[in-house]
Amino acid sequence: MSVSSAMEENPPKVNKWDGNALKNALDDAVKDVLLSHFSYIESHKLLDGRLMISSVAVGFSIFALVWDWLYPFPQSRSVMLVCVVVYFVMMGVLTWYTTYLECGIFCTALNKDVAGIDPDQIWNASSSLKRFDNKYHLCLSQRTGGSGRPKEARTVLTVENYFDETGKLLYASVAKEVLRLYSDLDSKKN
């Protein structure tokens, strides 16, 4: 099912000297390929987890602000102490979450079973691009929901091959790489 996506028609143009922008554009393109070429559904669980932790932290900080305003300092001391400690604990949890749980994953796509019997196939795409480096590491992993060790396929893309001189993303080249990686993974036996 090859429907031309909005990004394919109008690939983004970025500042080609900004590594962060390049990585974001490539990530978006990979996600776009995965979601538009196959009838997969995006799962937002990972990002939702991050949003939840951050919201709780900010919630505590807002609570501390309001409490201190209602009951000026010496009385609010114990509440302040609790809020500050919880806030920094949440920051620690968030760091742990992004480093160990998320691990560079920017897209999770689910291949739902039509009959609804078998567990979903979970596809994770993760990437990394070091500062001032031009090697974009892409890793696609497939796992059958519930159990199963993930199968992985990795590739390294040299960023300059995927953007033209003006910084416009070469969508077709990216799509080719992603689909190649996908079929590599699909054909791999456990």
Added chain:
Amino acid sequence: MFQMDFLDDIRRMNCRQIFYQFLNFAMIVSSALMIWKGLMVVTGSESPIVVVLSGSMEPAFHRGDLLFLTNYEQEPIRAGEIVVFKVEGRDIPIVHRVMKVHEKEDGAVKFLTKGDNNNVDDRGLYANGQAWLNRKDVVGRARGYVPFIGIVTIIMNDYPKFKYAVLAGLGVFVLIHRE
């Protein structure tokens, strides 16, 4: 040229990512706030870091110096110490030295302050009819200082438009910049 590229980044974000951008901004502000509240709890002072606004304590402190304060209940106020206090009804904290102390057995104190560089004591600064300060007027005692850095705060307060411009600029930058 650059403007379009920045905004492009935003247009490609979905709802969740946009929410995360705002949360990111909120977390930066919250971190600063929590550090300040944490300092308040640890030092026991409602304003643990203050800027010296006048030259009344020269040559010890100059206008623009940053002072670190603590306000532990157990520590008694003694003559010769530098305290930061607020006169009842006025917002601005004053940094001066304690000249005279009267102390009762139960720990209640009355004290008189004077700036090192002033000719007269602070009775003229106190509220109408007030001749002595109490423990509750004290914001904290000076424990350490960093010279000059507070000038930035003084400038920001003298030119509020500059302050809002800087804060707005930083805010927009954080909101637009994608991690």
